[in-house]
Amino acid sequence: MSGPNTNYDPVEVSALDPANVDAAVQEALTAIAGAGSLDDLKAVRIAHQGEKSPLALANREIGALPPSAKAEAGKRVGQARGRVGQAIAARQAELEAERDERILVEERVDVTLPAVRRAAGARHPIELVSQRLADAFVGMGWEVAEGPELESEWLNFDALNLGPDHPARQMQDTFFLDPVDSGLVLRTQTSPVQIRTMLEKEPPIYVVAPGKVFRTDDLDATHTPVFHQIECLAIDKGLTMAHLRGALDAFVRIMFGEETRTRVRASYFPFTEPSMETDFVCFACHGTGHDESGAQCRSCGGSGWIELGGSGMVNRKVLRACGIDPDVYSGFAFGLGIERALMLRHGVQGMHEMVEGDIRFSQQFGMEV
Numbered sequence: 001m002s003g004p005n006t007n008y009d010p011v012e013v014s015a016l017d018p019a020n021v022d023a024a025v026q027e028a029l030t031a032i033a034g035a036g037s038l039d040d041l042k043a044v045r046i047a048h049q050g051e052k053s054p055l056a057l058a059n060r061e062i063g064a065l066p067p068s069a070k071a072e073a074g075k076r077v078g079q080a081r082g083r084v085g086q087a088i089a090a091r092q093a094e095l096e097a098e099r100d101e102r103i104l105v106e107e108r109v110d111v112t113l114p115a116v117r118r119a120a121g122a123r124h125p126i127e128l129v130s131q132r133l134a135d136a137f138v139g140m141g142w143e144v145a146e147g148p149e150l151e152s153e154w155l156n157f158d159a160l161n162l163g164p165d166h167p168a169r170q171m172q173d174t175f176f177l178d179p180v181d182s183g184l185v186l187r188t189q190t191s192p193v194q195i196r197t198m199l200e201k202e203p204p205i206y207v208v209a210p211g212k213v214f215r216t217d218d219l220d221a222t223h224t225p226v227f228h229q230i231e232c233l234a235i236d237k238g239l240t241m242a243h244l245r246g247a248l249d250a251f252v253r254i255m256f257g258e259e260t261r262t263r264v265r266a267s268y269f270p271f272t273e274p275s276m277e278t279d280f281v282c283f284a285c286h287g288t289g290h291d292e293s294g295a296q297c298r299s300c301g302g303s304g305w306i307e308l309g310g311s312g313m314v315n316r317k318v319l320r321a322c323g324i325d326p327d328v329y330s331g332f333a334f335g336l337g338i339e340r341a342l343m344l345r346h347g348v349q350g351m352h353e354m355v356e357g358d359i360r361f362s363q364q365f366g367m368e369v
Helices: 018-034 038-049 054-064 067-106 125-138 191-200 241-256 316-321 338-346 351-355 359-363
Strands: 150-152 184-186 205-214 226-236 262-269 272-281 305-314 330-337
Touching (some): 018 038, 038 054, 038 067, 125 338, 191 226, 191 316, 226 241, 241 262, 241 272, 241 305, 241 338, 262 305, 338 351
Antiparallel strands (some): 205 226, 226 330, 262 272
């Protein structure tokens, strides 16, 4: 920038030369008119209105002029910059109008066209049945409990009275994590959730635990290495087999109808004593063992009864392992496979249909079972 000088003519400063100012204005106007988009106009604005533009540099020189020359030079440069600013504003308005008009054309929606209908979504029926089973107990005042699928051997076996030599602990049934002596397994049942609940909560306890479990089975019509269970646990003072029968009867009536009857058979499970298997009257043949044509009922195999699952009073050893005094509290537990419940309720023929991921299978059930 030039310093104060009282002797030279401002016309002799090239940046303030009227011809150069007019040339800068004309160049700016030409560039503005040629801007074909808002981005182009932005570049033109920087070139002709920015700090390094010819008119900006001319404006800086005014400060070095003598007082008698500043007014005339300032007026000349100010008018030039005003013309450029007005031209840019006008061109921006034109380009914005063109953009808005183009958007209206390009993004126009023809509301008279037929709508593209998308198929309604569908949740997997295993999830739906799982929620329905859990809701049956939630309606009776129970809570839903969850736990990790990766479990310790102690929670999956030892705490459930499954000793080191029990067949269920052998490699052919259980997925052990490497190294084998790590003590970690993919849970083979949802019973560890019950153990965790008893370790964490004080009785009374009423929980239902649905979840995914893992066993080294091959996939066939009735088996899969990954399947789902739901188990129920009640711990309180004075619970007996009568309470267990009442809970089972209430559950069966909710799932299969108010007139459904049950029966029990003695059985054995390491974590319950005494133990039993529960059957309920076939909902297809109503206990007759045959269908309307007289043929053997396919749902119950002609027996008139369908097996529900195992149950029993919680073993005193299991209660002690969880820090619960068996002389004060007693409890019962029962469980069943969710895939089996789905097959029973809806006549699904095999496991392949449930695991192959064919959306047509899930769409049969919609959003609710």
